[in-house]
Amino acid sequence: MPRIKxxxxxxxxxxKWFRSPxxxxxxxxxxxxxxxMNLATCPHCGKTTGSSKWNFRMYSExxxxxxxxxxx
Numbered sequence: 681m682p683r684i685k686x687x688x689x690x691x692x693x694x695x696k697w698f699r700s701p702x703x704x705x706x707x708x709x710x711x712x713x714x715x716x717m718n719l720a721t722c723p724h725c726g727k728t729t730g731s732s733k734w735n736f737r738m739y740s741e742x743x744x745x746x747x748x749x750x751x752x
Contacts, residue, residue, distance in 0.1 A: 681706040681707055681708045682707050682740040682741055683705060683706050683707075683740065683741045684703070684705065684706060684707060684738055684739070684740055685739045685741055686700075686703070686738070686739050687702065687703055687704065687710070687736055687737070687738045687739075688736070688737050688738075688739075689720055689729065689731040689735060690736075690737070691722040691724060691725060691727070691729045692735065693722065693725055693727045693729060694722060694724050694725040694727070696724040697737070698722055698723050698724065700720065700736065701720055702715070702718060702720075702731070707738070707740055710738055713733075715731070715732055715736070718730070718731045718732070719731070
């Protein structure tokens, strides 16, 4: 199972990406997690934003990307 390097959230207000305070050890943990409307503060605009799997993207050690808008 590939290990996860980082997970990012897309702010629902300013649309910029930032590192998620919620992290997982591997892709299986991420796939099976039920995440719905957790809250995080965007470092770009300072606003609190909801975070669910639909506005996450994940980078794995294998070089893979998973999630919303994975084009960097």
